[in-house]
Amino acid sequence: MKADDIITYCFDNYGYIDYRHTSYGQELFYRQGSISTFFLNILEFDTDDDNFSDLNHPDKYRVSLCIPSEEYNKLFSQLCPYDKKYVCYKGCDYTKPDIIMPHPVKSKEYFIQCISPSKLIFEKVLDNLISLSYKRARQEYLLKR
Template identity: 35%
Template sequence: MDAQTLSKTLTDLLPGVEVLEADQTHFFCYHPDPAVPADYRMPFATLVTTDAHDQASDLSRPGIYRLNLGVRPQTYQAMFGQQPALPEGSGVVQTGHDFTKLDQIMPHPIYAAMSWICVLNPGPETFEHIKPLLTEAHGIAVRRYNHQHHKEK
């Protein structure tokens, strides 16, 4: 599945998703009500196609992209153990993973400390494993949105 197909699949799969695009990155936000100020748009997933923000995954290779998503800390820990510390400067977390490897769910090379995970070019089987994690990330965003929106009323 290419990056554009994946982007469409995510918006079809998850309700209330708005996709913002900047610097060849897609930001997937839960934002079901256009009347709510844009301040409430916080991505629960991103789809990155360039090395503009980090070079850990070598996304400059033709056709390579990375899907990133934020999961609950307990989910991250069940998959990978304790979250590493944030890397210093423009560094990469040291988890022992090859962040250039395709079709493998792994910690995010920068944001693993915040329970973000990633996968480069997920194949059909890997995407099936990612679906519940996407649903979880989306659910976190829905709860955050509802909590913030409720405060404004």
């Protein structure tokens, strides 16, 4: 799958989407009026403070989502141990494609990631996790309004 396929999927299946293109990738937010809440990020290049996934290669990208804590804990039964920089070092190879794993920097906030997911992993797991992230963002919006 290409990164744009995931963005298109989100536009085709969800409403109230605010899209932002950044110098490092793409971000999607649930937005109504002046309130927006994050639900999906596609990082296409490493940043100064996040180069764990070694993204500076053609067609390599990282999908990041924030899911509800209960769902995160179902996926990852133990809390992720952190080093002094709050990097999850649970033994994950953050460069390995097609695996759902804790986000290297934001797992403490219930973020997950997948590097360059295949269509199979997208259809088996990731589309459901995107739905959970979207619903979480909508709930957050409802609390803010």
